[in-house]
Amino acid sequence: MTELLGLVFSPWTEKARWALDVRGVPYTFRHYQPLLGEPALRVKLRRLTGRVSVPVLTADDGRVLADSADIARWADGRGAGPTLFPAEHEAEIARLLDLSERALAAGRARALSRMLADDEALAEMAPPPIRRAYAPLAARLGGLGVRRTLRKYGGHEDGAEAHLRTMVAALDELRATLARSAPSGDGPRTLLGRFTFADIAMSQVLVNVAPPAALKLGAASRRSFSDPELRDRYADLVAWRDELYGAFRTT
Template sequence: MLELTAIAFSPWSEKARFALDHHRCDYRELAYEPIVGEYVLRWQMRRPFGPLTVPVLRDGDRWLTDSFDIARHAESIGRGTPLFPKDRLAEIAAWNRRSEAALAAGRAILMQGFAQTRELAIAALPDRIPEALKPLFLPVGQWRLRSFMAKYSIRAGDRAPFAVLTAELDALEQALAGGRYLVGDAFSHADIAMALTLQQVHPVDPSYIVRMAGLGPAGMNVPELESRYAGLIAWRDELYARHRRPGGGLA
């Protein structure tokens, strides 16, 4: 059986999960724990050096370490309508690159806003620590957040990510122009990839993607962008209602 190592609330992980479910692939999901989980994954993959992020898909002896590659692999082994029509592959790949840029920018914005909060430091602690004891491990959570920011070169006060995110969302808004889909008249991976860029602006209903524990019902978002991109948020919500079932799978 396929094994997907993923973070439940991560939009990158959801990109892969959405494609696997769309193509009705049989897989089990393994929860990834930052830092400690990375060492375990490197040992399993025999990959001691170089960048490593999740999601990661294992198919026998084959490891795929990028959500785009995982989605394409799901299409090659699964069934259902294609997410990567061959005559539109270049367009879909371009939208995925835009998605990656927007997601990285959104991650930086959220970390800049929340990294110094007690709530996020506690939420960053391993699940195996009992809730009642987590405040005692606050310095550990703060260290994990600093390590995360260093890994992705996130700097406090840097406004460049805000400009990147808004530029990509403006491009999405212009391309959709009130329509349903980005590439032709059919649902594709381009729609999945760009819909998930809104997860860091205003998260989709938690019945589809869980929120990070310990941060309240709103999770982490960028309130100043919610009203600006209300139309895109509505498009994303409609896309999920049409193509995704709460809890995973097809609608």
């Protein structure tokens, strides 16, 4: 059976899961435990040095894919359902994927910086057994993990204002692209006039504005991933994301 290793609260993992689900590709999901699971992940990826991250898909034919877009392309060649990478839209999908990646990195830096000021949210980042057995240390351990993540991916040194500008530029472009797109029947408007991986990728930018109700987050973590200023400014895009989930994220 195909296995997907990921983090339930990660938008990169969600991009991969959504692609697999909408194409109807069967797989088993396994939660990745940062730090503790890293040695096994390095062995799986045959990468003993450098940065490793999830999602990682181990296909039933033995292939190992370590990028959400690569996983989505793999899924697009299997199962059934909407074609995620139609040939006529390849260039525009690539442009929107790049925009999504830059905005997600900025959003992650902003969310994790907010989390560092919230001990309750930091405690939620610690593994449940540690929270239960060592409750007073949970926030400290969570803080270590959050700071490690910020160092791992970099960019946090650019500053909050730079990250905000990146987010605003991406959200403005998302709004403009939706306005240019042709209506797609009775369902929600899509970026390219039909549902593609571009919709999945760009919808995830809004995780760091207003996490979807379906996302499994503790109440304190949800506070950290929420940005009230951007949520109100881009309420139309949050509503679009929610409609997209209702129409295409049924699994």
